[in-house]
Amino acid sequence: AAAAAISALGPRGGSQPVPLCATASGHVIEVASGRTGFRYVVISAAGVKGPPDTTSFLARLPSRIIRALLGTTYLDKDAEATVLAASSVDWVLIRPPGLTDGPPRGNVKSDATQATGGRISRDDLARFAVLMTTDPTYVRQSPFVAG
Template identity: 35%
Template sequence: MRITVFGATGGVGGHVVQQALAAGHEVTAVVRASSSYDVQGIEVVRVAGLTEAGPLLDAVDGRDAVISGVGPRGTKSGPVASGSTRSILAAMAKTGVRRFVAVSAAPIGPPPPDESFLNRRLLLPMIRAIAADVYADLRVMEADITSSDTDWTIVRPPKLTNKAVTGRYRTSLGPTVPAGYLIGRADVAHLMLAAAANPAMIDQAVGVAY
């Protein structure tokens, strides 16, 4: 596949690039103009930012899928995901590219019916309150994605770790994974690449956890 990766300098996006390259995909990485990012074997598109669709057109035109690892780096990052994703979606609409896979977060999704009372009534509300601004931004992002004309998949991981890729994790279409507390960034990337080629995951939000 010909894949464009946004957020290529981040934890999840960086793994997407490396795994896609290892799998033989043709990879384009979109990074900020000021970045020293340098990966052999891929095309690197440097842009001033992700606030406008125009500079992103060449990066997505003719691609089979766009994968976004764009997200906040902390609770005080501001509305990073929604604004960037809106520009990406606009660029995809103008170039006719349809397949889009984006990372979000588990607290955005509904808990599964068999989730424990402790998680449902105490842990999840506490997590949502601690990073309320981040999750508000991600909800806006998800609303823009689901109302777009793309063939979208939203991946919702819980707390991210630096564990090496295993390819072994649980997934759930719609609700989050029951008692799913951790997932490695590399395995989130693994799922995002798999989702890009999986028609069953089109127009689905996918929970993932170990």
């Protein structure tokens, strides 16, 4: 039977963030390496440069501004993306924009190379993450999602 794990961990922030996300993903990958059919789905953030990333400079400009304002907050998620890219495990790194507590809209848009919108409900994001545990569309990619 196929197995999967979903990580929704986020960075702590502050001036000296604990590398929780990168460390946790490293442990999951260590345990899952060599398991046939295993998929690791990670919820990250639109500002993270996910592997492989061919987004143009202009398209990434809003993310660069947010990263400049938030300082070290993204360092752990960047490190996590690096851990995923170096692994042999099938993974999907989901990059949502701002999250809302609103009801699901059911119209999730996704793209591997460019941002697809400004917000997504937590419910729609969770449904997309579960879908990615079996859908092969974005294996070893970092799709942007919005709703």
